[in-house]
Structures are given as structure tokens and as C-alpha cells.
Amino acid sequence: MSTAELSTWLDIPRTHPFGVQTLPYGSFTTPDAPRRRVGVAIGDAVLDVTAAAASLLPGRAGLFAAGSLDALLAAGSRAWAEVRAAVTMWLTDERYRDAVAPLLVPASRATMLLPFTVADYVDFYASEHHAVNLGRMFRPGSDPLTPNWKHLPIGYHGRAGTVVVSGTPVLRPSGQRRTPDGEVVFGPSTRLDIEAELGFVVGTPSTPGQPVRLADFEQHVFGACIVNDWSARDIQAWEYVPLGPFLGKSFATSVSPWVVPLAALAHARVAPPPRNPRPLPHLDDADAKEWGLDVELEVRLNGHPVSRPPFAGMYWTAAQQLAHMTSGGAALRPGDLFASGTVSGSEPGQRGSLIELTWNGAHPLVLPDGTSREFLADGDEVVITAAARGPGGTTVGFGEVRGLIAPAWSR
């Protein structure tokens, strides 16, 4: 039986993004049980997997005892498949109903936590449209893409310690910037932005010194989530030459609470765009399995849709990013998170950042409520959602990453 034909004993509409085709993992508490547990989203409920595994999958219960995904990530791809098969069975085989139904928590009662301990956080820059747009704005008169861009997936390390879960308020950062008349000042960022991205979560570690091949992507990467890589453009523009972004990014990076397993994304795989020049052998996926992913993101600002970035057009895939990241011998650890870079498509309505949507503030976004934005205002709330094609016409949902801008801290 393929997953396309699966049906659950729960009353879930076939169109629900959290049907049995998805089964994403998260970590949650409830008001009456403050100890954190691992959950799987199913419809509008959360299955308490920590409790379910204790009785129904005792041989793997240890993976869920601590209530985060850390142990599951480290357990490797065989364990991931085994647990997913078990959870699928519990939710589709009527005989488990009596045991499992009491372990379902309404999603509205669950407080979602950061699902795993972030080891190293890397942010890539893999959308050609985004890179070209930023190059045109920041380096006018020169080639918008730097000479290396089509030879390797450009990336940099971000701050793992400030990755926060959806719903965490984002304080407007303060920092140094240079004003248009050349004065250097310190104060709250005046150009606070978003970056709509997907993030990939590493499970299985790799051996120090040994690269991970493109073909081994699924052995190491557990799943994907939505990332909002908040960016203070004024701080970033002043600080980033020559060593790259630092404080313009390090104040907060928000992730969705649900990690969608790669196994749920099999039907979303598509060919990546053609590459020219052909990548060097360790990055060449022409004859490898395709890791383009047809995932549609949507960005809403104070409830109004402002962009629909298409992930399928990303120039570099996550498999290439992983192969590049490890090609120099850097080892992977469970909990490493690497994000795609801003997802921007070719159309203006597909751009994944405000700096692109407003063309560096030159064309403010006019919202249906009559207000306009060049960048984010205090009190603004940004919600990014994402969904992919699932089996049999279903949708595989990623949930959302949400963030409300709070005023800058002052002493």
C-alpha cells in the first residue's frame, strides 16, 4: 500500500496539510504537563510520541524520553524510517485507536518549543534571483553575481544560539550604521527585514575529514523546516566587508516548530534548474537523484499576503549545499541546521525579502489596511508558511514561522 492510499481513523479532511502524508516532528508542552515531549502533528492535533513510544514502541522509547528531537536525529536514517512507519501504523490502523486516541492533544493546547538543539547554523545564498537582486542594489555597475556564485553554493556560519522557535517576539536590534551623509551612528535598526527560507536539519554525524557525497544526502539529513532569517540591512551593509554578515543577522533567526521528514517530501522532488557552467564533480548532480523541491512559500505581513516564493527554482539544492559544506572535511553533528538562503523567484511577487519587494525602499509595499512599508515597523507580524506536493493530490504542510517585531531594547 502506498502512502497515497493511506487513510486515518482520525476525522481529518483529505486536504489537510498535516494529514498522514506529512507527520512532522516537534517538541511541546501543555499547560497541565509542563515536561517537554516529542509530538507529531496530525490534523489539528499533536500526537504525544513520547507517551506513545513508551507503550507501543518500547525499543525506541529512549529516543523520545528527553522530549526534544536530539536523540532521534542522532539515531540515524534506519531509526527515522522505523519510527515513521510505526507512527503511520498507529494513525492508520483502526486497532491502535483505543491506545492512541487518548494521546492526542489539541494543537491549540500545545506550546511548541525549539524542536532540537541547534549545533552549527549555516545560511546559504542559493537563489539566483535573490543574489542578482541584491547585487544590483548593493554593487551597481558591476556584475550582480560575484565570479564564484555559479561555481559553489556560497554560505556562511550564523549564530546557533539565537535560533528561536516560531512565536518568539523579535526585538528590533540596535547597531552601528553609516548614514547617507557618512556619519557613523548607533541606534535601533531602521531597515529591519525578513528572509523567507527553508532550513535542513542534520541528523547523522559525519566523520571529521571525510566529505559527504551528494548521494549520501538522505543518510545525513533528517528533514526540513521554515526559516525566517531576520536581517537588519543597515547594520549588515556597514559591517559585512570583508568578513561577511555578523550582527545584522545574529539577533534572531526564527524556525517553524515542525520538522518535516525528507520521507514526506518524496513527491515534491523535481529537477533543479539547469546549471552553467557544469559544477565540479563533487557538486555535479546531473546524473544523481534530483533534490530540487517543489515547495511553495507564502509570506504574510500583518495578515496580508505579500509574496509567494517558489523553492523549486533554487539554483543550488540542499544536497549540493551539504556536499559543499563537508567538502573541506568539516564534520556534521546532529542538530546542524543549514538554510537555503532567501527564496526569490523571477517575478516581483515571488521575492522573499522586503529589500527586494520594495527595491531597497524605493517602492514601498502598500498594504490593504492603507499603511505602507519600506521595512518592518514595530508591532508588525510576519508569518511564513510553506507547502509541498504530497502523494495522491495531497498537500504536505510545513506549518508556519511567525514573528512579531517588538521595540528595540533600551536601558
Add this chain to the structure above:
Amino acid sequence: MSTAELSTWLDIPRTHPFGVQTLPYGSFTTPDAPRRRVGVAIGDAVLDVTAAAASLLPGRAGLFAAGSLDALLAAGSRAWAEVRAAVTMWLTDERYRDAVAPLLVPASRATMLLPFTVADYVDFYASEHHAVNLGRMFRPGSDPLTPNWKHLPIGYHGRAGTVVVSGTPVLRPSGQRRTPDGEVVFGPSTRLDIEAELGFVVGTPSTPGQPVRLADFEQHVFGACIVNDWSARDIQAWEYVPLGPFLGKSFATSVSPWVVPLAALAHARVAPPPRNPRPLPHLDDADAKEWGLDVELEVRLNGHPVSRPPFAGMYWTAAQQLAHMTSGGAALRPGDLFASGTVSGSEPGQRGSLIELTWNGAHPLVLPDGTSREFLADGDEVVITAAARGPGGTTVGFGEVRGLIAPAWSR
């Protein structure tokens, strides 16, 4: 009684860099006891602090039970002072001799481990001489310092997962580079280099969103160690525009096994160099306590001294780096490590990297054994040591960070 007058019941020469004025912390095992323990270096021995605290400081024994410095770092500055006072007493008061002497392990029998779990790793760029030298080589014809350099301590996040302890072999990384005739190739780095630095280890966490002031440096930073930030210059040069160093640095960063508490560096504090322009208020230490540190580094290549970088001349202090790093609201975690950037002085013999010592390979180093080096060869061993002024004419030693270059991995 000041520490200047302390004497120990152990038979240690007054000139020993690990006298009672130093008391650095590390983590070790021995062949007969493979469980890791916290140690304090004293002379040519290591005091098993995990065992000593269990009997002599039971109220704090939990800080050492796991055998790494993690719990001690998180315990905060009051605990640091209390433990240092206790260890000092054990080693100077004859009445503790019978209890403590059996807990001393010859240093030659101790295998030193990475002393703490690295949370986020940040590398700065704080030596003006180093930044000018690199600017002259990489951006000839333009101002060697970028416009931001004297306004803020430039830094970037590195890879925490590849920070390794002294003695760990360093595999030559492979990576992409562009050859002088413009071809893009992948292979073992041909320009493998060192960067001699000091690293600062954060203990007390900070509140997300709230900057740490210059004056609070000692509340948050536990101590310092030696860092060798290995760098593949060819990989770095090709990848680093526009988002900064990535694979050119992420294959390995070596740290010394001993973390010297700030308390041991009180006599090494000196005025930092004059700054022009005067830094913005949050970075202005003109009226604050001085955090310049008179620490002399020495770099030896295959046993031959090749450089003596003076830390006292660093333009930005560690206190300023901490204030900058948190000025946008990024929180600190126990185990955050931030390194100074390459320490280079004004003289050619004071440069902390081979790219400076050989002026980008133009003037190879000729070693006393008759060989010469532009960059590192397989089999080369680099040892960096450091020492500071202690009380009463003593020396506060940092020990060493050692690394042997192993050939590139091949499948």
C-alpha cells in the same frame, strides 16, 4: 597575603609558568582512569579537581562531576572566585598536603581533552597590523583598512563543531580555488596557513536582547586560551566575497587544553593602543578599566621559532569585542568562544600568520634545517605558546596549542 607572595608546598621552580599564580583549568583522562575529569595544571602535574572537590569542596563538587568545564562556566563569576580560592588554598596550605598530593597526576600521563563544549564560535580581526598586511596583499591599490575597521571590531561566526583540542592532527583540507590563469579546480589546499590568536571563553549567559556593557566583561568571561585558526588561503580567497570566510576556515580550529582564568591575568592588563576615531559610547573604554593584555605569543614551526606576536598591541580588546557582539541583542551562552583574530605586531618577526611572514609566499621562510616554506607542508608541526606577566615577577603560562599537518583525505 597577595598572590605575589604565595608559595606552594609542591616543589615547583618560581619561574614555572604553571605556578600557583596561574591555575588554569582543563579536562583530562589517564590511561588507568578513562573517565574524564576536570584538572588544574600545577607545575608539571595536573590536580584532579573532580576528585579534590568531592572531598574538600562538596558544595561545589557538582560543577566538576561531568569532567568538563561546562558546569563551572555556567556557574558564574562568584563560583569561579570561590573555586579558585579553594584550589589556591589546597596547593599553598601545608595542611592540605596529605589530602591533595595523592590527587596529583604527572602531566605526562594526562591526555588532555577539549575542555568545554563550544557553543558559538566567533573570530575577530582585531590586529591593525594584520588587517593592514592582508589588505595590502588582497586589495592592492585601495585603502588596506576597510572604512568600518576603526569603528567596530569586525568579526564573523566560525564553525563550533570543528574546534579541536591541541594535539589533534589537522588534515589538509580540499576545496575549490581559482588558479592564477583563472581555472576553477578542486583539490588539496596549496596555501595552508596558521593564525596565532587568543580565545576568550564565555561562562555566564546573558539575557536575549540585552547588550553586555564593557564594564560587565568580567561577569561573563571566564578565561582565555590559545587558538590556532587554521586557514586555507586559496579556498578562502575564492569563496569569501561577499559573505565572508567559510570552508577556508571550517575544517579545524585548534585550542590549547588549558583555560587561564581572567583572575590570573590581573597583572597582565595594560592600556590598549590609542584609538582614532574615538569609538562610539558602547565601545569607548577610555574611562573604563583597561583590557589590553600584555601576552607574548610564540609560533614554532617544526621546533623553530618563527614569530613572537605581541597581544598588547591589539586595537580592539576582548571587552570591546564582547560589547560589540552583544550590542544587537545576541545572547551569550556558556561555552561561547570568541577569538581575537590573528595577532601581528609592527615588526616582521611579530606576524602571526605565514601569509604575512612570507608576504603571500614572495619571501619563503628559510628554516634552520635548510628547508623553506611559503605555506605549510604535510608533516609540519606548528606549536603556539603564550605567556603573560604574573604577580611578583612570575610568569602566567597558557601552555601550548599544537597541530601536525596530515595529508589530505582521499576516497
